Amino acid sequence: MSLVETDDVDGGESLSLHQRILSDIREKILSGAWAPGHRIPFEHELTAQYNCSRMTVNKALSQLAKAGLIERRRRSGSFVRQPQSQAAVLELHDIRIEVEALGLPYRYERLERIKRRSSADDRARLGLAAPGPVLALEGLHFAGERPFALEQRLINLSAVAEANEEEFLEIAPGPWLIGRVPWSEAEHRIRAMAADENIADALDIEASAPCLVVERRTWSAERPVTHVRFIYPAESHTLVARFTPSQG
Amino acid sequence: MSLVETDDVDGGESLSLHQRILSDIREKILSGAWAPGHRIPFEHELTAQYNCSRMTVNKALSQLAKAGLIERRRRSGSFVRQPQSQAAVLELHDIRIEVEALGLPYRYERLERIKRRSSADDRARLGLAAPGPVLALEGLHFAGERPFALEQRLINLSAVAEANEEEFLEIAPGPWLIGRVPWSEAEHRIRAMAADENIADALDIEASAPCLVVERRTWSAERPVTHVRFIYPAESHTLVARFTPSQG
DNA sequence: ATAGCGATTATGTATATACATATTGAAACG
DNA sequence: CGTTTCAATATGTATATACATAATCGCTAT
Structure with a gap:
């Protein structure tokens, strides 16, 4: 043979x-x-x-x-080897890219910006052990006139002090952080959720409408950097993951 | 230096x-x-x-x-290189494994099994060009007494003729297919959806409750093999994806 | 029988060498 | 001054060789 x-x-x-x-x-x-x-x-x-x-x-x-x-x-x-655990590669693009891929004009708008000492909940979200200053941001990503996604973000100011100088009025924190902070690890959680009153209001959908939620925690050199939650109305977003056998 | x-x-x-x-x-x-x-x-x-x-x-x-x-x-x-497009690895385990990881007894139950000539909709789901025989399956995955996920599956019988001999009464088609059909490519789509009447009924949740939907299309040597849709009640499932810089 | 031991074997890592190939920078030329 | 040509250079691929390491087989001695 x-x-x-x-x-x-x-x-x-x-x-x-x-x-x-x-x-x-x-x-x-x-x-x-x-x-x-x-x-x-x-x-x-x-x-x-x-x-x-x-x-x-x-x-x-x-x-x-x-x-x-x-x-x-x-x-x-x-x-x-025995059939491997199915691992698919999930590409997570910047929301601006996603929106522009739809041929719609993109816009970001800040809803809220609060600097505070981390609450217990903040520390849980970030995976922080000790208390310290954090920046809590909320903003809306628009595709044309329609809200495309709601972003709820926490930034660990102990790790990214410069973020305190930034207003994030029209530039989204995501692109701002990339390039400024080298990140070495990230964890994503994806789930479905019913919109509560606030979310429905912000996204201009009906209360208890289904939403896709993508949460990401990011570390840089073992230190928690940011936790972000993207909330998409169910109609507006589908994640795509591909498996192709490793090309070596 | x-x-x-x-x-x-x-x-x-x-x-x-x-x-x-x-x-x-x-x-x-x-x-x-x-x-x-x-x-x-x-x-x-x-x-x-x-x-x-x-x-x-x-x-x-x-x-x-x-x-x-x-x-x-x-x-x-x-x-x-410039910061790479964030690609996270999504591990998709067999549902039995997921359930047993929760410490709950697992069970699969077939709801429906129909062999038919592929409809236009079937061909769209599978990505088939020409008509041919398909097997449409619907089944429930249980965690203990509670429904954990609803599975709606299409199998391309032109690619997997042996599937026609199988009843799939208590064994889920997923594990059955693995090992029998080497698959070379898969595409996943993940989204949120409101449960319609049928789904709510099967999963024993309220109508229009939010659900997480994971769809997978699988090819073997360029030929469509199966299309499956897993529907999870929002509370019951969270997908986890990790990014760790390649270890080389 | 069986426990231990050494020879054998396949992979793991590294070296020195060779030539191919793509690209750049500088020299030669019109 | 612009263009062509050519040599220099860094990477890409492959070879033959060498020794290390781990695991297994089979022999020997208990």
């Missing part, structure tokens, strides 16, 4: 050799030809089949292992 | 050299010390600083490039 005809005329694509090896094997796995648990040919066998050095084969297999498609065991060989 | 004291006593962790180079540089980027646009030392400079071969440095930089943290340009060098 041979993986490829190594004497083949080039099929047209110009992949490097280790990339071709990688995608050949990935194809075998994703197509089901090599079921989970199947032992992949040893490096020295692939070396012979592709007529290349072990380093080249190793590069391909190492990448497959890092991508989680295979598992490598010393002395035993490499094996196709 | 030196990145590390190469004569340092080992800090305790046993990283390989290229991994240490990688994480040193990643740290510089994530901490903000090297801002977007900053030119990373050339390979030959790092080679000198770490007293290692170019291949070792190259391995680290290549991985950073693949992870999207840096951009490499021939003849010019490697540069820190």
Whole structure:
């Protein structure tokens, strides 16, 4: 059995050799030809089949292992892993981008700005241990004349002191923070919720109408930076997440 | 300027050299010390600083490039990339797992099973061009005595003929399909929705109560396999997505 | 039988080397 | 002055080699 005809005329694509090896094997796995648990040919066998050095084969297999498609065991060989937990990639764009993608004019409007010493609730939202100053912001993102999303944000002023100098009247805190604060970690929670009186009022929808809520907590170098809650009327927003098997 | 004291006593962790180079540089980027646009030392400079071969440095930089943290340009060098589009990883577990994680007994119950020639709506859901046989399933996932999620599923029988032999009375189609059909691509849509009469009835909630809807379309080798819609009462489910800068 | 030990084997990491390729900057030329 | 050409340079890929490390097989001694 041979993986490829190594004497083949080039099929047209110009992949490097280790990339071709990688995608050949990935194809075998994703197509089901090599079921989970199947032992992949040893490096020295692939070396012979592709007529290349072990380093080249190793590069391909190492990448497959890092991508989680295979598992490598010393002395035993490499094996196709059990179907991985389905992990999809969720792209979270700036709201301005989302709105402009709809061909509508975008506008941000501040509703509220309060500086205060963190309440217990604030600390819970931010994941803060000790009390300290925070900035609580509320604002509306518009798509044309219609409210598109309500934003409720907390900024940890101990981590981002400059935020205190900013009014955030017409520029949204999100874009402001990006670039100013390098963030190293983020956690998102997505759920559905009925609009309460205040939310319905701000978004100009009926009370108890369904909303999509996206909350994000952000850390920079282990320190909580911000917690934000985006509330979308159900009609106005759908999140899209894709799974594509790792390209190595 | 030196990145590390190469004569340092080992800090305790046993990283390989290229991994240490990688994480040193990643740290510089994530901490903000090297801002977007900053030119990373050339390979030959790092080679000198770490007293290692170019291949070792190259391995680290290549991985950073693949992870999207840096951009490499021939003849010019490697540069820190502009803050990437925020991409979070959404783990989508089997519902049984979700329920059992809550410490509740899990049960699946079929509500409906219809084999039919695909309607226009079916084809739209599956992304099918031509008509053909499909299996429409509806079922309930229970956590203890309470309905946890309603599942509405379409299976493309042209792609998964064996599904026609299965009744799906007590085993959910999700786990059944996994392992039987290798899937190569999936797309998820997440939104909020008000429960209509039928949904409210099935889930034992009030009509027009908010629900979280997760839809998934799955392909195997370019062919549509299944479309599924999970409908969760707002209280019962929160999706969690994490961003952690690629570990290379 | 079985516990321990050493040889074997596959992967993991690193080196020195070589040549390909894209891009830039400067020299040569019209 | 603008354009072409060419050499320099940094990255991209691949090789042959070497030794480290972990796991397994089979032999030996108890």
